[in-house]
Amino acid sequence: MAVSAQHLRSSSSERSSDMCGASSSTIDWRCRLLVSSGFPAPMAQRLSATPRVDFHALLTLVDNGCPPELAVRILGPFPDPQRRE
Numbered sequence: 001m002a003v004s005a006q007h008l009r010s011s012s013s014e015r016s017s018d019m020c021g022a023s024s025s026t027i028d029w030r031c032r033l034l035v036s037s038g039f040p041a042p043m044a045q046r047l048s049a050t051p052r053v054d055f056h057a058l059l060t061l062v063d064n065g066c067p068p069e070l071a072v073r074i075l076g077p078f079p080d081p082q083r084r085e
Helices: 005-011 013-019 024-034 041-048 055-063 068-075
Strands: none
Touching: 024 041, 024 055, 024 068, 041 068
């Protein structure tokens, strides 16, 4: 039986909140959402702080069986949030 990312998001919010140490409540929420959907914590932290990331598209790909790393490659490249241009 396959488990959807939506089910994971609803069942593992406590565990994911420990992995995301973001300062903004929106960034923290995005990070927890990604971690609970199967994204590695470092990747989720980076993506949640990156502008112009389509979280709906990422989660749709993962819900349809795409590995998180591949979903990021499909939708990227994303600008580095730490880099000042």
